[in-house]
Amino acid sequence: MTKMRSNRLKIVFMLCLAFVTTGGQHFESKVAQLLQDETEHIKCFVEGKDLTCFWEEEEERNHIHDQYTFTYSYEKKNKMACAVSSLYLLASNKTILFCKLPKTPFFTTLDVQVLRDGRMLYTRSLNAENVLFLDPPRNLTVMSSGKEGQLNVSWLPPLLKYMDDSMIYEVRYAVDGSNMGKVEVIKVSTRLVLLGLQSNTRYKVWVRVKPDGVAYKGYWSAWTEPVFGVTPPSDVDPLIVLLVIFIGLILCLLSLTVILSHHKFLLKKLWPDIPTPEHKFPGLFTVYKGDFKEWMSHNNGSMWGRSVPVYTEELPSPLEVLSEVSLTSHGTSQREERKPVEEDEEKESERSDSGLTDRWRDPPHAHWLMEQLRALQENPESRSQSSLLQSHDTYVTLNQGDNEQQVDDVFEETLPLQTLFTTAGTSSLGTSHSDLGSLQQSSGSGRLSSQSSFEYPNHTWPPKGPGYAYMAVADSGVSMDYSPMSSSRISCTGPIW
Amino acid sequence: MQTFTGLVSVLLVFLWLGGNLVSPLRPICDLRVLDHFVREARDSEVIMRGCRGGCGAMKSYFVPLTSVDFAVLEHMDVNGQAVEVQTGLSLLDQALNNAMKTVSNSPLANALDNNISNIHSLGQILHSLDLQARSTVLPDDSAPASTQTQEVSSLPELLQVQSSFLRGKVRLLLSAAPACQRQNS
Numbered sequence: 001m002t003k004m005r006s007n008r009l010k011i012v013f014m015l016c017l018a019f020v021t022t023g024g025q026h027f028e029s030k031v032a033q034l035l036q037d038e039t040e041h042i043k044c045f046v047e048g049k050d051l052t053c054f055w056e057e058e059e060e061r062n063h064i065h066d067q068y069t070f071t072y073s074y075e076k077k078n079k080m081a082c083a084v085s086s087l088y089l090l091a092s093n094k095t096i097l098f099c100k101l102p103k104t105p106f107f108t109t110l111d112v113q114v115l116r117d118g119r120m121l122y123t124r125s126l127n128a129e130n131v132l133f134l135d136p137p138r139n140l141t142v143m144s145s146g147k148e149g150q151l152n153v154s155w156l157p158p159l160l161k162y163m164d165d166s167m168i169y170e171v172r173y174a175v176d177g178s179n180m181g182k183v184e185v186i187k188v189s190t191r192l193v194l195l196g197l198q199s200n201t202r203y204k205v206w207v208r209v210k211p212d213g214v215a216y217k218g219y220w221s222a223w224t225e226p227v228f229g230v231t232p233p234s235d236v237d238p239l240i241v242l243l244v245i246f247i248g249l250i251l252c253l254l255s256l257t258v259i260l261s262h263h264k265f266l267l268k269k270l271w272p273d274i275p276t277p278e279h280k281f282p283g284l285f286t287v288y289k290g291d292f293k294e295w296m297s298h299n300n301g302s303m304w305g306r307s308v309p310v311y312t313e314e315l316p317s318p319l320e321v322l323s324e325v326s327l328t329s330h331g332t333s334q335r336e337e338r339k340p341v342e343e344d345e346e347k348e349s350e351r352s353d354s355g356l357t358d359r360w361r362d363p364p365h366a367h368w369l370m371e372q373l374r375a376l377q378e379n380p381e382s383r384s385q386s387s388l389l390q391s392h393d394t395y396v397t398l399n400q401g402d403n404e405q406q407v408d409d410v411f412e413e414t415l416p417l418q419t420l421f422t423t424a425g426t427s428s429l430g431t432s433h434s435d436l437g438s439l440q441q442s443s444g445s446g447r448l449s450s451q452s453s454f455e456y457p458n459h460t461w462p463p464k465g466p467g468y469a470y471m472a473v474a475d476s477g478v479s480m481d482y483s484p485m486s487s488s489r490i491s492c493t494g495p496i497w
Numbered sequence: 498m499q500t501f502t503g504l505v506s507v508l509l510v511f512l513w514l515g516g517n518l519v520s521p522l523r524p525i526c527d528l529r530v531l532d533h534f535v536r537e538a539r540d541s542e543v544i545m546r547g548c549r550g551g552c553g554a555m556k557s558y559f560v561p562l563t564s565v566d567f568a569v570l571e572h573m574d575v576n577g578q579a580v581e582v583q584t585g586l587s588l589l590d591q592a593l594n595n596a597m598k599t600v601s602n603s604p605l606a607n608a609l610d611n612n613i614s615n616i617h618s619l620g621q622i623l624h625s626l627d628l629q630a631r632s633t634v635l636p637d638d639s640a641p642a643s644t645q646t647q648e649v650s651s652l653p654e655l656l657q658v659q660s661s662f663l664r665g666k667v668r669l670l671l672s673a674a675p676a677c678q679r680q681n682s
Contacts, residue, residue: 214664
């Protein structure tokens with residue numbers, strides 16, 4: 001029995017001690033804080049419903065309680081005394097003297113005084129409802145709300161009647177380990193949702209309380225002990241990820257299809273071919289390996305039609321040198337010449353269009369002529385005849401114009417020839433006509449009109465057999481007039497001299 | 498005769514209905530209204546402190562006691578509190594009106610006028626909470642009026658009393674009003 005009783009007493013004593021110490025801890029911390037913040041000599045605060053006033057003891061003085069007297073009065077009543085106690089603060093190494101009013105009147109002006117040895121030391125007038133120093137909020141909890149970047153914070157107000165609706169809270173939160181914190185102020189309500197937080201991060205949260213300042217005023221309470229909370233990880237909906245991938249694949253396939261179906265067009269646009277004239281010259285590069293002469297020779301009829309083919313510069317114009325001396329001395333050679341010429345003329349009569357072409361094509365004529373020239377130079381006797389050569393000045397002009405007109409011009413020019421070679425016979429003239437006529441080009445493009453001026457020596461031509469019309473070309477100076485031709489005509493023109 | 502009695506009965510019915518049709522006001526339980534009045538009372542104190550000239554003559558005013566003892570308050574019934582508040586409000590109204598007669602400073606006069614209208618509004622609020630004292634007779638007739646009142650000698654003191662009274666007794670009464678308790682629970 002006695003043992004049980006003693007045990008119970010011990011338990012009660014321990015509980016009381018625990019209660020006192022916790023209260024004392026709060027009390028001491030409050031005192032310590034006010035000691036720094038409050039400027040008044042008499043520092044007062046209300047804890048619960050009791051007003052506590054304290055002051056700092058001067059260090060020089062001895063620690064004697066009864067020297068100090070604390071009195072208070074309100075509403076012009078008589079002064080009342082309050083018991084003075086002392087407290088030693090370990091943290092700041094200071095001693096304070098304090099008094100707790102037994103019955104604290106609120107909403108009235110309190111006049112407090114501290115007397116030392118009967119003499120007034122400090123005095124102060126205050127209202128008790130203006131110096132509330134609340135305890136920190138209780139039961140702080142931080143929970144994940146389930147939504148990204150959010151945390152639910154809730155707490156309970158300090159145990160105080162009549163003041164629940166007059167409180168204002170301050171919530172401080174920071175990433176665990178970081179010193180940078182944010183503060184949110186909330187009135188009356190004891191719940192808060194923190195927004196805009198980082199996902200999957202550990203946060204520290206603190207709360208403190210203060211009267212709102214309308215009916216009650218006071219100091220900020222101490223911060224609660226930090227409570228940790230972890231934000232939920234960023235929720236990326238797997239369905240959305242799948243949809244995004246699927247749409248991406250579809251777009252890729254579509255683009256590939258488009259590219260493949262129009263790849264030629266795209267290639268042409270991006271990498272255009274260098275234009276080649278191959279299509280205009282069929283077989284030139286493939287069959288004849290770029291040999292234009294060969295190609296020309298094979299493609300004459302088809303490509304150029306009746307136009308005069310293009311000759312290279314190397315092909316000289318046929319030059320026929322005529323001299324009496326040479327005729328007699330080289331009679332045989334003349335005959336040889338005549339023969340092929342006759343043949344040519346006959347051919348020309350048949351092929352009126354391409355008369356000159358045959359002539360110009362025969363290089364043996366050129367060689368023979370050159371030989372004749374050399375012979376002339378060696379034999380000065382025949383120079384009189386060769387003066388024919390010197391005096392002659394033949395030029396060929398290319399004109400665009402009326403074919404018939406040109407023919408007329410040609411015929412007019414051939415008149416002297418006609419008069420000269422009347423004895424030669426009409427056949428020769430005819431042939432000459434045809435020869436000259438063959439100068440025309442049936443294509444109608446650039447025509448050769450030969451304007452030849454002849455200066456004949458005094459002696460006449462000795463007629464030799466059938467009349468041969470020779471065009472003495474002494475000077476290779478050929479002037480040509482070109483009228484502007486279109487590009488299509490250029491392809492059809494014959495030799496340009 | 499029968500028609501006369503019929504008419505009388507109809508009239509009685511109407512009178513009875515008329516009496517009951519005056520339904521009680523909806524209770525004003527939001528303390529933010531009172532907080533607004535408290536702020537305006539504090540504004541008057543600030544204007545008073547800054548007043549230079551025409552700020553009222555030195556005069557004594559009878560004002561209510563404002564001190565609140567929570568321990569005592571817990572044991573006090575609501576009706577008793579209501580009576581205390583009602584008498585105090587009427588005293589304040591009287592004192593403020595007297596003070597206004599001596600004030601020529603226009604901002605101060607306007608502030609005082611504002612306070613007077615607020616006190617009237619508080620009476621309406623108490624009426625809505627069904628806390629208006631049905632009789633002005635104090636519960637304890639033997640107690641002298643001085644126990645319920647105090648005397649102040651200047652307008653600043655009067656304004657301070659007004660502020661303390663509103664923040665203390667009036668507020669505690671409104672927060673403890675049964676009509677509001679029923680709403681909250």
